[in-house]
Amino acid sequence: MLEHMLFQALSDGVLIMDRNRIIQEINPAATRMTGWETGHKVPYCLFCQYREVEHDEERCLLMGKNAPSYFESEMPTLYGESIPVSFSTTYLPAEDGTVEHTLLMLRDISQKKQEEEARMAKLLARQTIEAQEAERKRLAQELHDGIGQSLYSISMALGLLRQIVPESGTQLFATASATLADTMREVKQLSVTLRPPALDILGLKAALVSLIRQMEQHFSLKITMRYKLPLGLRMSSSMELHIYRIVQEILSNAAKHAKSPVLFLSLRPLSNRFGLRLTIRDKGKGFDPIHVYRHSTGLGLKHLAERTKLLQGSMHISSAPGRGTVLRFVIPFTSTEETDNEKN
Numbered sequence: 001m002l003e004h005m006l007f008q009a010l011s012d013g014v015l016i017m018d019r020n021r022i023i024q025e026i027n028p029a030a031t032r033m034t035g036w037e038t039g040h041k042v043p044y045c046l047f048c049q050y051r052e053v054e055h056d057e058e059r060c061l062l063m064g065k066n067a068p069s070y071f072e073s074e075m076p077t078l079y080g081e082s083i084p085v086s087f088s089t090t091y092l093p094a095e096d097g098t099v100e101h102t103l104l105m106l107r108d109i110s111q112k113k114q115e116e117e118a119r120m121a122k123l124l125a126r127q128t129i130e131a132q133e134a135e136r137k138r139l140a141q142e143l144h145d146g147i148g149q150s151l152y153s154i155s156m157a158l159g160l161l162r163q164i165v166p167e168s169g170t171q172l173f174a175t176a177s178a179t180l181a182d183t184m185r186e187v188k189q190l191s192v193t194l195r196p197p198a199l200d201i202l203g204l205k206a207a208l209v210s211l212i213r214q215m216e217q218h219f220s221l222k223i224t225m226r227y228k229l230p231l232g233l234r235m236s237s238s239m240e241l242h243i244y245r246i247v248q249e250i251l252s253n254a255a256k257h258a259k260s261p262v263l264f265l266s267l268r269p270l271s272n273r274f275g276l277r278l279t280i281r282d283k284g285k286g287f288d289p290i291h292v293y294r295h296s297t298g299l300g301l302k303h304l305a306e307r308t309k310l311l312q313g314s315m316h317i318s319s320a321p322g323r324g325t326v327l328r329f330v331i332p333f334t335s336t337e338e339t340d341n342e343k344n
């Protein structure tokens, strides 16, 4: 009696089937999951439907000689769909010891599957960003050690040649030297953009100050930064790099799209000190975030969202045409340490 009540009340699906997979008894949870009832034949799961079998082998894995006691597959339901389920079996022997019935437990693992997919998507986003950073670092090194060094040699050679250039070539020589100097500056600038050296050595604040100085010079901007994080606070290197990249993207968006020369940036601790708040504001032309989210092919804002997710933080954009733009981020300190640990 108690067994029967338990059988009825279990939230896992349980059924008893005979050697021909005809259901002898089934509990309500299993019926809810699959639509099957007593007298129905349990169909092959997706795995068994398509697996290769010997001519005398039983197609249903659960009925075979070496049946696994647990496995996961997809099961067709009476409603014509397939659901991801885990199976576990127990044999119920007859009095003479032969197997007469099999007790099958079914568990719906859709949620587990979804969680797994979400975890994989997060992992993939992290790996993509990490691979991108590694590639940027490599490119920065190549630029500096390869092209940068070659340009330097050329400039040394030009310096020596200067003495022997005839009068008629002086103008041409000067132009070539000026172009070379510009190119060297650009290469240096590019390698700094690819890999901010100040970040590794001096930390986030110094790297941001130097980024701001460059942006101000290049785009004639006026950027005010309020950096209120405690002096000496060093976050994990991945957290610092993510924040640096976030600021870099937003400043370059403001320079490219906002058409406003004034920008305001602030970094301060949360009142509970468990994280930080980053706010970047421009008074430029603004945009419709929903429209951009749906239609823009740009990757900048999408990468901001991905980086924020990796930091387990939150991002909020408030903007409208003609009303300027504010991006707000809340980023916890602790979770990023975990993110770093997960990597190790």
Ligand SMILES: Nc1ncnc2c1ncn2[C@@H]1O[C@H](COP(=O)(O)OP(=O)(O)O)[C@@H](O)[C@H]1O
Pocket: 253, 254, 256, 257, 258, 282, 284, 285, 286, 287, 292, 296, 297, 298, 299, 300, 301, 302, 325
């Ligand atoms: N600060 C801003 N002011 C005005 N428009 C912006 C701003 N930031 C982003 N946008 C708009 O959002 C779009 C998408 O930005 P983003 O994803 O960074 O791509 P991209 O910068 O490559 O165009 C931009 O093309 C622009 O229209």
Ligand SMILES: [Mg+2]
Pocket: 249, 252, 253, 298, 299, 300, 301
């Ligand atoms: Mg952009």
